[in-house]
Amino acid sequence: MPQSTNTSSPMRSDTGQYRFAPMRGRPRLHWPGNARMAFWVAPNIEHYELDPPVNPNRSPYARVQPDVLNYGWRDYGNRVGFERMARVMADRGIRGSVSLSVAVIEHFPDIIAQCNDLGWEMFSHGVYNTRYFYGMTEDQQRQVIRDSRESLARVGQTLDGWLTPAITPSLATQDLLAEEGVRYTLDYFHDDQPMPVKVRNGRLISVPYSIEMNDVPMVNWQNASPTAMLDSLKAQFDRLYAEGAGNPNVMCFATHPFLLGQPHRISVLTEFLDYVKSHDQVWYPTAREIADYYYTHHYDRVNTWLASLEESA
Numbered sequence: 001m002p003q004s005t006n007t008s009s010p011m012r013s014d015t016g017q018y019r020f021a022p023m024r025g026r027p028r029l030h031w032p033g034n035a036r037m038a039f040w041v042a043p044n045i046e047h048y049e050l051d052p053p054v055n056p057n058r059s060p061y062a063r064v065q066p067d068v069l070n071y072g073w074r075d076y077g078n079r080v081g082f083e084r085m086a087r088v089m090a091d092r093g094i095r096g097s098v099s100l101s102v103a104v105i106e107h108f109p110d111i112i113a114q115c116n117d118l119g120w121e122m123f124s125h126g127v128y129n130t131r132y133f134y135g136m137t138e139d140q141q142r143q144v145i146r147d148s149r150e151s152l153a154r155v156g157q158t159l160d161g162w163l164t165p166a167i168t169p170s171l172a173t174q175d176l177l178a179e180e181g182v183r184y185t186l187d188y189f190h191d192d193q194p195m196p197v198k199v200r201n202g203r204l205i206s207v208p209y210s211i212e213m214n215d216v217p218m219v220n221w222q223n224a225s226p227t228a229m230l231d232s233l234k235a236q237f238d239r240l241y242a243e244g245a246g247n248p249n250v251m252c253f254a255t256h257p258f259l260l261g262q263p264h265r266i267s268v269l270t271e272f273l274d275y276v277k278s279h280d281q282v283w284y285p286t287a288r289e290i291a292d293y294y295y296t297h298h299y300d301r302v303n304t305w306l307a308s309l310e311e312s313a
Contacts, residue, residue, distance in 0.1 A: 017174055017198045018190065018206070019306065027305050029193060029248045029298055035283035036244030038290050039237075039276055042186075042209060042254045043085060044099040044125060045115075047107050048074045052130035058166070060130040074258045078108050081261020085269060090118055092273045097287040099125040099163050099186070099254070102151040112155050121286040123161030124148035132168040141173055145180045160288045163187060163209065178202035184291040192240060192249040194294045196303050205294060207250065207287050212236075214254035215265075226268050233272045241279060250290065 031038050051066040062070060089096060098115055100122045105112050115122055126133075126144060133141060149159040162177050163186040174185055178199040185197060186209035197204040211217060213236050218224040224232070233253065240251050253272070260269055276282060285293070 012171075015171060015188075017171070018188070018195055019198075019309065021191070021195065021306060021309065023247070025305075026193075026247065027298070027301050028246075029294075031248050031283045032293070033283060034281065036241055036248050036281040037237075038248070038250045038283045038285055040250070040252050040285060040287055040290065041089065041094055041096050041273075042099050042252055042287070043082070043096045044129075044254065044256045045078065045082060045104055045111060046074065046099075046101040046125060046129040046256070047078070047103050049128050049130045052128065055132050055134055057134035058132055058168075060166075077256060077258030077261055078104070078111060081257030081259075082111055083114075084261045084263075084266050085255065085257055086114060086118065088266060088269050088273065092277055094273060094277075094284055095286055096120040097161070098122040100152075101125050101127060101129050101165070102148045103127050105151050105155055116156060121160075121288045122152060122155070122157045123163070123287065124152065124159055125163045126165035127151075129165050132166055133164050133170060133173060134168050136170070138172050138176060141170070142176050142180065145176060145182065149180070160184065160291060161186065161207070167211075174204055175200045178204040183295070184287065186287075192243075192251075193247070194250065194290065194298070196299060196306065203295075203299070205291060205299065207290050207294075208252055210252045210254050213252065215256055215259040215268075216254075219259050219265075226265050229265075229268045230271055233268070234275055237272075237276060241281075244281070252287075 048060060048071060050071045052060060095118060096115070098120055102124055127147060152159050160183045162182050164173060167187060169187045173187065174197050177185055179201050182204065184205050184207045186207060188206045189209060189211050191206065192208055194205050194207050197206055213233060218229050218232065237251060240249050243249065255269065259265065
């Protein structure tokens with residue numbers, strides 16, 4: 001497989017880490033039980049520091065720091081919203097794959113214990129969601145990845161997946177993840193199926209995450225009502241479920257306890273999960289299980305197909 005072409009050149013037409021892969025002619029995937037869809041829920045359990053170090057590229061808060069208002073809003077998710085969401089998911093037998101600010105392990109150990117008790121996966125969303133990768137050297141990024149692995153190991157979890165804080169990776173980040181043994185990335189939103197990522201050493205795949213079926217864009221960017229959120233989620237599910245009869249795919253619902261865990265929004269999660277569960281041909285894995293199955297059953301075959309596209313280009 002072609003190696004990563006990351007350079008320091010300021011002019012690039014694309015990331016160089018995946019190629020165009022048309023759906024027409026794409027190898028057909030299969031999921032356990034002949035499911036049309038792998039459906040997973042990604043609770044983002046984060047910690048925003050009250051007064052984080054300044055990053056010249058971006059402020060984590062809308063107002064001048066320290067921003068007590070927005071800090072308290074996010075803290076609501078860990079104090080109250082998480083428990084409300086966890087209860088809804090557990091009642092329906094759906095495990096979470098947690099996009100975790102690993103500092104939560106130190107700040108909120110009760111949350112971590114409950115995630116483990118529920119059989120949820122935890123992967124890294126960096127240390128704090130206020131520490132962006134903008135401007136980090138490769139060595140600095142690598143250290144965050146290693147710190148994440150060590151922190152997760154202390155609570156009985158392995159570092160298999162990754163979502164860069166606030167989705168701020170550099171072009172080197174995916175190479176570093178593969179070199180550090182991370183198996184899947186969520187930093188790219190380019191497909192409805194897992195896909196191999198070109199890296200300079202090792203192996204890495206993208207697992208479909210979602211920037212649209214995600215309560216932050218829905219609420220904070222679009223000002224969507226709970227009814228509008230539910231309609232969008234159902235429409236996304238219906239289309240993917242129908243298309244999955246031809247070539248099975250993945251749907252992710254990315255959630256944040258400080259938003260979806262609010263009393264007036266929790267019905268979105270309740271009603272949507274009930275809707276999904278009313279369909280027969282759905283697999284309910286963790287993100288780690290999607291990656292494991294893909295590596296075992298599809299990775300080599302899809303790589304061969306991708307190589308054939310390179311040769312015919």
